Amino acid sequence: MPNTVSQKTIGRLSLYRRLLQALANKGVKYIYSHQIAVIASATAAQVRRDWMAIGYSGSPTKGYEVAELIDAIGKFLDSPKEQKVALVGIGNLGRAILIFFAGRRPKLNIVAAFDNDPYKVNRVIHGCKCYHIDQLKTVSDETGIDVGIVAVPASEAQKAAEKMVAAGIKGILNFAPTPLRVGNNVYVEDIDMTMSLEKVAFFARQGNFERNFTSGEYE
Amino acid sequence: MPNTVSQKTIGRLSLYRRLLQALANKGVKYIYSHQIAVIASATAAQVRRDWMAIGYSGSPTKGYEVAELIDAIGKFLDSPKEQKVALVGIGNLGRAILIFFAGRRPKLNIVAAFDNDPYKVNRVIHGCKCYHIDQLKTVSDETGIDVGIVAVPASEAQKAAEKMVAAGIKGILNFAPTPLRVGNNVYVEDIDMTMSLEKVAFFARQGNFERNFTSGEYE
DNA sequence: TATCAATTGTGAACTATATAACAGTGTGAT
């Protein structure tokens, strides 16, 4: 495994950055690990470990400098150049995703959407041009798309993923309720809402779960 | 921790069931652990371990009986009575969620939607009655809601969660891009699309990740 | 300047989860 920073840490870094950005906007300059832990629902130790992973140090008396920290996370997480995203599937969910992500990250934008429904092709939805799925490779070659989002029904998902791989896409965010089988040079992250809801329903019946806001360290 | 079955296993059981149901519909009667492993992107050993967790046994020669297995998962995962779900936030994402879940699980349905926008209240959207958020406790007491879905902007999410907890909801599926702080008798599952997309974008740049379709056991 | 209090950075311990290894089992072929 070439990269030494854990997958979970990568996810949390994204979260921390968002929370820190909100704090910075409120004028907060410094923050301690236990403070960010509270708002991120983590523990202070975990926060410090995550900073360690990206090699950022704070001061024992002042804590961490918020602006610098945001910057350090950006240097670690973000691509130096813009990364372009393609959405496949312009149904209800696809459109909601399109709107949700619009303008959320400056260097990570959905630049094109694809569907197999001819009625959706060649329109512009929420500022995003729509193409037929068969144009994926062409458009991708032209614009340099790195990441794909699958928002098609389960029955279409594998086909969509294969077209993405053929178009040279190296990372897929999969909303379809089925696993994708792709080569292991392509990273897939699944968002399986059905699974998540069933999990919630299950644990809602179980009672108690030791989720720690009261980080052991700070009572 | 009262329950002995791992959180990850619970999630996979939900997935297995869906995949098995699809197989059953195609007329498949028996299946081996390595077969389900392939379609679930897992390993055969993991599948057997997951079955073990719910105490279901197969035959060394015939494998697992699909219909029985679906049944066994249901007995373990599902509530004996219907579990009702409330959706809070009827924006783009909320509506997409409503449509997505409609009829997906027989005993797990979104029975009411809530928003603070007076224009959305008292309408019926996709077969689901809409109420003002302040009616959450009343409606919940009347109908017996167990699970909540948060689909509001980050700025509103904590408030929405607190109202859910006050209404006696014990499990929350959170789509808002911010952690929720609730007591530890309430289970929260986060679906953080921004985090997931950033993770994909990050790993898309990294190359190779040892994802195993080639389960070690079956070359 | 010396002491104090709060926090950091990090090795070590722990917990959760996944993989491997293999004895046990049931069926079909001989």
Add this chain to the structure above:
DNA sequence: ATCACACTGTTATATAGTTCACAATTGATA
């Protein structure tokens, strides 16, 4: 009837991730 095979069930081992615990650090205070 016995054997060989392909699988299961489960224990043992390995890996990933989290928390603990404490020495080191630094600014504030007397």
